[in-house]
Amino acid sequence: MSFRKRSVVLNTSGGNNPTSNPTASDAPPSTPPTPPAKGVRPSFLTGVPTTSTGTASLDALLSGHEGLPLGSMVLIEESSTTDFAGALLRYYAAEGIVQGHDVVVVGVGEAWGRELPGLSDRKEDNEDIKRKGKEERMKIAWRYEALGNRRTTDSSPSLQMGTDASEPISLFCHTYDLTKRLTIPSSSKPPTYIPPPSPTSSSPFSSILSTLYPLLSTASSTNAITRVIIPNLLSPLLYPPVSSHPTHLLQFIHTLRSLTRQYSHILTIMISFPLPLYPRTTGLTRHLEHLSDATIELHPIPTFLARFEMTKSSSSSTSTDDIPQGLVKVWKAIEGKKGTGIVGSSSKGDGGGGVVGMEGGDDLAFMLTRRRMRIERFSLPVDEGDDDGGGGEGGHKAHNPSSTVGEGVGGVETGRKMHKVDLEF
Amino acid sequence: MSKLPTPTEILGQSFQFLPQESQLLLITSVLGTSPSWLTYSLLHHSLTNGENVVFVSFINEFAYFREGGKRHGLDLPSHLKKGTLTFIDGFSKLFLPSVASQAQPITSALPPSRVGVIPSRGPIAPRQIPPPQSAATSTDPIKYISLGPSLSPSALKQLDVIKSTLQRLGSNGVRPKLVIEGLEVLLAAAGIDVRVIEDMVYDLREISSTTTILLPSDSVLLQTSPSSTPLELSHANLMISLGHTADAILSLRFLDTGVAKDISGVLKVTRGAGNLGETGGVVEEKEMLYYESDTGVRIFARGSGGH
Numbered sequence: 211m212s213f214r215k216r217s218v219v220l221n222t223s224g225g226n227n228p229t230s231n232p233t234a235s236d237a238p239p240s241t242p243p244t245p246p247a248k249g250v251r252p253s254f255l256t257g258v259p260t261t262s263t264g265t266a267s268l269d270a271l272l273s274g275h276e277g278l279p280l281g282s283m284v285l286i287e288e289s290s291t292t293d294f295a296g297a298l299l300r301y302y303a304a305e306g307i308v309q310g311h312d313v314v315v316v317g318v319g320e321a322w323g324r325e326l327p328g329l330s331d332r333k334e335d336n337e338d339i340k341r342k343g344k345e346e347r348m349k350i351a352w353r354y355e356a357l358g359n360r361r362t363t364d365s366s367p368s369l370q371m372g373t374d375a376s377e378p379i380s381l382f383c384h385t386y387d388l389t390k391r392l393t394i395p396s397s398s399k400p401p402t403y404i405p406p407p408s409p410t411s412s413s414p415f416s417s418i419l420s421t422l423y424p425l426l427s428t429a430s431s432t433n434a435i436t437r438v439i440i441p442n443l444l445s446p447l448l449y450p451p452v453s454s455h456p457t458h459l460l461q462f463i464h465t466l467r468s469l470t471r472q473y474s475h476i477l478t479i480m481i482s483f484p485l486p487l488y489p490r491t492t493g494l495t496r497h498l499e500h501l502s503d504a505t506i507e508l509h510p511i512p513t514f515l516a517r518f519e520m521t522k523s524s525s526s527s528t529s530t531d532d533i534p535q536g537l538v539k540v541w542k543a544i545e546g547k548k549g550t551g552i553v554g555s556s557s558k559g560d561g562g563g564g565v566v567g568m569e570g571g572d573d574l575a576f577m578l579t580r581r582r583m584r585i586e587r588f589s590l591p592v593d594e595g596d597d598d599g600g601g602g603e604g605g606h607k608a609h610n611p612s613s614t615v616g617e618g619v620g621g622v623e624t625g626r627k628m629h630k631v632d633l634e635f
Numbered sequence: 636m637s638k639l640p641t642p643t644e645i646l647g648q649s650f651q652f653l654p655q656e657s658q659l660l661l662i663t664s665v666l667g668t669s670p671s672w673l674t675y676s677l678l679h680h681s682l683t684n685g686e687n688v689v690f691v692s693f694i695n696e697f698a699y700f701r702e703g704g705k706r707h708g709l710d711l712p713s714h715l716k717k718g719t720l721t722f723i724d725g726f727s728k729l730f731l732p733s734v735a736s737q738a739q740p741i742t743s744a745l746p747p748s749r750v751g752v753i754p755s756r757g758p759i760a761p762r763q764i765p766p767p768q769s770a771a772t773s774t775d776p777i778k779y780i781s782l783g784p785s786l787s788p789s790a791l792k793q794l795d796v797i798k799s800t801l802q803r804l805g806s807n808g809v810r811p812k813l814v815i816e817g818l819e820v821l822l823a824a825a826g827i828d829v830r831v832i833e834d835m836v837y838d839l840r841e842i843s844s845t846t847t848i849l850l851p852s853d854s855v856l857l858q859t860s861p862s863s864t865p866l867e868l869s870h871a872n873l874m875i876s877l878g879h880t881a882d883a884i885l886s887l888r889f890l891d892t893g894v895a896k897d898i899s900g901v902l903k904v905t906r907g908a909g910n911l912g913e914t915g916g917v918v919e920e921k922e923m924l925y926y927e928s929d930t931g932v933r934i935f936a937r938g939s940g941g942h
Binding site for chain 1: 666667669694696698699702703706726727728729730731732784785786819820823824825826851853855856863864866867870929
């Protein structure tokens with residue numbers, strides 16, 4: 211079993227070539243500027259081609275694939291009037307543009323696209339991720355370290371295909387700076403914008419779909435990786451009231467789902483959805499979740515509360531970067547192995563533990579800083595100093611004795627806190 | 636290849652004594668618990684026993700089940716080729732514009748098979764022996780259902796392909812089994828009236844041996860309140876009416892107490908109100924834990940640890 215699995219991965223990672231070879235035969239005359247396999251790498255779990263969401267920590271959430279498998283649709287729900295989901299979507303769009311993918315933005319105008327975050331110009335930033343990742347990984351189980359090494363080595367072959375001037379394309383997932391604006395590199399196509407449905411149309415989504423079909427069939431013929439981004443689906447600012455009728459919305463989503471399957475070699479879709487308008491307690495939202503491949507809810511919590519909780523135990527040293535702005539809930543995890551319904555990977559030791567975070571059922575929090583969005587394991591700070599790291603884990607519903615993985619983030623934080631507490635006493 | 640519990644392990648030894656005609660098995664699940672493995676278990680049982688199976692899905696394409704089946708040692712394409720399995724794809728082209736679907740040769744093969752109930756028995760009966768083979772060789776083994784982007788009453792006729800397939804396979808006297816996944820799409824997305832769907836299910840049950848229906852049973856879809864929309868009401872309506880006629884209900888849900896690393900969820904087996912008692916077959920009512928992993932699915936009693 212293990213031998214077979216390994217061979218699958220090796221074959222496909224043997225240089226993204228299986229994916230790029232057929233294209234090389236079909237496509238080269240038509241698309242020299244967009245190397246097809248750029249920004250695509252095989253899943254660490256199954257070897258299916260995946261692409262990055264633009265947020266490294268979100269990639270890590272995807273059931274061990276370490277990337278978003280092509281042919282899947284992700285629903286990002288946000289249970290507040292904030293726009294954290296918008297940040298995730300912008301990273302996803304920016305990553306697509308930097309990698310030279312086709313980016314299709316539905317429902318919002320070009321103004322949305324002008325606010326894409328620029329690549330972080332801090333040279334050390336990308337290095338920073340690697341190094342920081344490595345440091346953290348040292349504290350994680352050894353098998354994760356191996357995964358991390360593969361991450362860095364694996365990404366290098368795919369880069370050589372790209373010849374982008376602006377940035378060393380040595381990364382599967384880039385780092386962005388929200389304070390900057392992305393300048394579209396000459397090698398990339400500018401995003402395509404599909405206007406929102408007109409307020410009077412009786413079938414609001416048909417216009418979107420009829421624009422999308424030809425785009426996808428062209429992209430498919432040239433094997434151009436395509437990202438479809440639908441920000442704030444059903445927001446009354448963009449969509450007419452009739453579009454929230456179940457038959458309209460769910461037919462649209464069902465069609466998108468079937469498109470992801472039909473174009474499973476090029477297409478990924480990311481949708482953000484405002485929960486305050488369509489709560490999860492409605493059948494409409496639940497059907498939407500059932501039809502998507504992954505459902506992630508961002509649940510912002512008032513910052514002051516988090517700040518208070520954090521500063522209570524660690525006074526000044528904690529920079530604002532470490533204060534979570536909300537919780538992340540994975541309601542539906544992407545299937546680890548297609549067709550099985552298994553969301554985790556047993557090689558990681560967690561199996562399909564139901565609602566899966568990075569590791570079955572841990573609480574997750576997100577932090578949006580000026581420079582990047584991170585999703586990390588969340589644990590309430592410890593009140594008293596006891597043994598290192600372990601205290602922060604106590605609150606977890608499923609304490610995972612099999613590994614020290616839980617300490618990845620919690621351990622670092624609590625470690626620092628411990629230090630502080632000691633000084634205070 | 637991984638191991639799956641057999642239907643007998645899940646439903647108890649006496650399950651096989653249940654009446655085999657028009658039997659209804661309801662499989663419910665909630666968001667995040669995939670009932671796929673139960674489907675594979677049932678398919679495996681039926682297909683290895685040489686029974687004909689008609690598999691209809693409105694939410695997944697064949698490739699999905701091909702991949703998943705492969706992991707459980709179930710070679711669906713070969714069964715498809717042999718004709719013992721007929722896959723009706725109500726997913727890939729369900730709402731695609733008719734222009735696109737007409738361009739496909741597969742859907743153009745639909746109209747001949749789409750005939751009324753009684754007339755179809757006439758022409759098909761003579762060729763009793765070859766039907767599975769001829770079906771497999773003459774047409775694409777996967778049939779597609781396409782309702783088109785705007786639902787018209789005539790589009791509903793497309794659903795008759797399920798019935799005509801069952802009739803064709805059952806024309807030699809042995810009724811095929813039927814598995815339907817994703818009826819909620821017809822209800823919620825296509826906006827088909829719940830009574831039409833219930834009628835369809837009754838019609839289909841009449842001409843099949845065991846009908847297995849997979850439906851989501853999240854509480855938000857079932858709990859009705861004065862503020863419920865027709866969407867929730869019709870889903871609850873369908874679920875409850877099916878639940879009351881089912882011979883057995885298998886429901887998957889999460890562990891009530893939270894997430895555990897070696898438990899995927901809870902499998903509850905409930906006796907339905909169906910044809911019980913006539914043949915002495917009894918479904919053992921029980922609640923078990925299950926765990927899905929690379930090595931297959933294990934079901935075990937609460938507290939037995941599963942080691």
